[in-house]
Amino acid sequence: MTLSLVLQALFAGVTNGIVYALVGMGLSAIFKGSRVINAMQGEFAVIGAMTTVLLLTKAGWPYPAAIAGGAISGALVGAFIEVAFVRFMARKNASEDSFLLLTIGLALTLSASVLFFIGRDGHLLPPLGGEGVLIILDAVIQFHALWLIAIGIGATLALRAFYHRTTVGLSMMAASIDADGAATTGINVGRMRTFTFVLGGLLGALGGILVTPLIGVDYQLGLNLTLKGFAAAVLGGLTNPLGAAVGGLTLGLVESLAIIGISSSYKDVVAFSVLIVIMILMPQGILGRAGRRGG
């Protein structure tokens, strides 16, 4: 095991970790705001990435505009799902399990729709910052990975500022902590729940768009990203979107170090085993109780 190999693994771990973090932050934001575990969070990534691909190749939009369009499509689908399904079921006091099953059903539907309307083939997006690479001590890092890391960190900081500094963010937090109390102070609790789905869709779509130049997007990507995002969110304590960022990074690093330590084919086995062990031993997530308060 050489230094450059370790460095290479660390970079791959951070890159994957940021993607897991973005999907996980979205999942966690939705859980925090609505107590719904969104089993279709990975589909937001697929929707965002596929929309960007279509806008870029079929509609001929410039790349930045196509990226914005892809991210907004995730947000719109998020809003639609809250308004069309979640609101209706919440009014009937549906159980935790039925929300989980609802989102599983939606995930199946969306993945099948991508297969039907777009096809079986994977699609790539051009890397941000061109095809260039950076070489540090023989470790090769694509410029795109650096962009991905920068955007990921930027999005995390923006999310933190959003929750702590803006009226909408504070209202969303209030509505999630004490719905009745928030309603008394004039916060529209139902609308805040819609916003959490918009936020979740936006973050998921962003993760999908950023990962597509590296691994491509196809109709099957969603489930895997949901699982990894879920793991990231649980590691971070589930109710804390910023904890999910830490969780995603941890998961990415554990995975990539497992690749050099054991074998690349056991990547998922290691990631999910770590998840199960952490859930059992540290039910509050790796940040502990303190992590639950933040975000």
Next chain:
Amino acid sequence: MTPRSLLWLAIGLVVWAVLPFVVPRYIADLLVFTGIYTVAGLGIGLLLGHCGIVNLAQATFYGLGAYASAYCTVMMGLPSIVGFFVGAAISMTLAYVIGRPILRLTGYFLALGTLALSAIASALFFEWDWLTGGTLGIGGIPKLDLFGFLLDRPSRYYFFVWIVAFACMAVARNLVDSRTGLMLRAMRDSSTAAAALSIDLQALRTKVFVVCALFGSLAGSLFAHHASFVSTQSFTVDRSISFLLIPVIGGATSIPGIVVGALFVTFLPELLSKLGDIHQILFGLALVSVVVLMPEGLVGAFGKLRARLTKRSSGHG
């Protein structure tokens, strides 16, 4: 039992016995799968309906049963019955060893834990190709031979599968009606009160999880002898999800509901596939509609409808 319900039972039995001979071969084949899925779904129904546990790991035990049967018969040349027992023993042991720690989790965390378990198992089935044949799988699994009577056609295998399914239903019914069932109900309705009555919740949940794994493994062995070929594609996380749908769609607390759910997940995709590639979307939408509109499953919704109708007719009469 009233004479009326006995009559219905008799009619049902006759229909059940005649069915495989009058329907086309592919329908008989689907009916075999309905039986296999009923067995697999029963365990998940017990966990979901009586313990409130979402088990997304059933494809793991289904796979263990199928690979045990395939490996014992094809690679080692042992009689089929050995495969059934080896699969069941491995599945139940694994369910016990993993169940003890993992069933301490609750709600979403447990659902995610079982999902992660299914993802791990699916990756291991793929990697351990010396045991499972990987994507190439294991072929040439013999058809079952019952005292010299070869169950080589769907119409023959149908009877064997459904007799196993009925036996499993009887076991499930007994479990629900027994002391264990009472404890389960107490636990589901108020786990704190149940614990105060010195019910060992942990042991109870593990017990049902082990029974669920046993059913999953049996279904897997039945599947292996029906398909003659097993490969990793049959035991993915997607399969675990479709197994979970069986009790959700039919109604988790009702044993006939499991059969309804199994019919739904075997026949609906087949019927919809006539409409072309759009069938997967329609299946997803059908599932969403059931979850949103009929939270107690098809059987629950039917029961409610019937209650409303009888109320109305008695009101008029």
